[in-house]
Amino acid sequence: MPDQQSPDVIVIGGGPAGATVSTLIAQQGYRVTLLERENFPRYHIGESLIPETYWVLKRLGMLDKMKSSQFIKKFSVQFVSPTGKHSAPFYFHDNNPHECSQTWQIQRSEFDVMMLKNAADQGVAVHEGVRVLDVLFEGDRAIGVQIKDENGNPKEIRASVVVDASGQSSMLINKFKLKVPDPSLNKGALWTYFEGAYRDEGKDEGATIVLSLRDKKGWFWYIPMQNNLVSVGVVADFEYLFNGRTSHEATFYEEMENCPAVKERVSMAKQKAPVKATKDYTYRASQAAGDGWVLVGDAFGFLDPLYSSGVLLALKSGELAADAIVEGLQIGDTSRTQLGKWEAGYVKGMNRMRRLVCEYYDGFNFGQFIRKFPNHRGNVTDLLIGDLFKDELDQVFEDIDSMKTGPSEAV
Known part of the structure; x- marks a missing residue:
């Protein structure tokens, strides 16, 4: 050098x-x-x-450079419940009509x-x-x-x-x-890539989709990418995902059976890479x-x-x-x-995102929360887009705590 x-x-x-x-x-x-x-x-x-x-x-x-790239444009995030029910997409532009509300799948x-x-x-x-x-x-x-x-x-x-x-x-x-x-988030992940998997049309083509497992023990990500590829991965507790399993490949497909919405989306696709794993979360x-x-x-x-x-x-x-x-x-x-x-x-901002993650794993119903506190829809979207570094967001978690009466479906 x-x-x-x-x-x-x-x-x-x-x-x-x-x-x-x-x-x-x-x-x-x-x-x-x-x-x-x-x-x-x-x-x-x-x-x-x-x-x-x-x-x-x-x-x-x-x-x-990003605008002239071939990366897929991303306008929203959507959640799918353990029963297969799709939430309304969280369109970033609805919360902030600025070009910053369009991002990319890279x-x-x-x-x-x-x-x-x-x-x-x-x-x-x-x-x-x-x-x-x-x-x-x-x-x-x-x-x-x-x-x-x-x-x-x-x-x-x-x-x-x-x-x-x-x-x-x-x-x-x-x-x-x-x-x-972080013992509360001792997770692992398995993932691979599919060519020709289903993707939505129009501005929903590039949406990140988070799909809960049917038994609520974890979730899949579904990320449309360029070159007709989709990144698909499952996240769950470390012990559940890795102990007593035969192989990463077998585990991935066992968990896909536990998430019919993902299985349907990739049913016509071809797997393009070995299943990879990470265990240090x-x-x-x-x-x-x-x-x-x-x-x-x-x-x-x-x-x-x-x-x-x-x-x-x-x-x-x-x-x-x-x-x-x-x-x-x-x-x-x-x-x-x-x-x-x-x-x-x-760290305060990072902790706000961590808290939102923990609420999802605890089965909290975000749709129900927005219906009860419609004034927080913008704040929840701020958290989802990563606008984490402002103290007024803490009121979201105070109101989440106020309505907790027991486990419910995360949608």
Whole structure:
């Protein structure tokens, strides 16, 4: 890799969080080196964007690229109950008639390349195929990284700030034992892709559909994508999904029998990929930053994918961390307090999405809630689109608590 001994910031990982934080810092004139272990494009799950990604994509200069892409446009989300009853779609535009209310179903391998190239175009020194061996410290302060270059030789690069955006394999979350699992959301997932599966027409073609299992033990996602592909996955408790089962493939199709609406949708389709699995679900780091270092994206935390919040949280944490880092560099303060000043507000927003996820798993009837509190339809839609960072949304959960009398069907 080219010799760059003294960047201002080193970013470990080139996914959406790493590309976001590096681009926004570089836009302010600082030297940023991004180190990505793999060579893009590479496969990654997480195809569905929610509308609030619009504002970060706008800051990144990505909107025109997204508008000219082949990604399927997404206007809504819809829920299907255990009995097969379809909810009315939550059309994002009804709540906010702005172009931000249309988003996309993305192919992550292509989207991530677009984000990384955009970072390079805006001045980030992007290096793929570079393995970070360790984060270097002097006392409690991060001062750089040790890498293995393309020739297999160890090398040190120093910087004022190190950002760990390396995903669930986060070097720093493991180094400092910061990972805090969420026992209430100990889930796993199995998924694959189908060609030629049913999709709705018109503005409903790109809708994300969430379909409950008949026995209410989990749910399927159904995400229409480009090239006539649909991403289909099942999420359920870890023990239920993985213990005592014969194979991932067999389990996936057993659960499809438990969700007739999905089975019908893919009945004429051809499976195009092996069934994949993930077993390490919701968690969060106990702190987002330290002296000279920051965690963003999945390196800080991962939330159950029920409402497709993964890329939003990656972009939002990257944005908030970038602003704190830029301010810290400007005033000469790269302490934990400065670099992590965004953490409390971000966690509050993340907790609102988590609460909405938990309500779904508890069988709460969202349709009934909207009928009783029609004034909250906009607030519920705000939560679904990822507009999570405002305190007035907390009234939704107070009113949910006020009407709970027992389990009911989630529609």
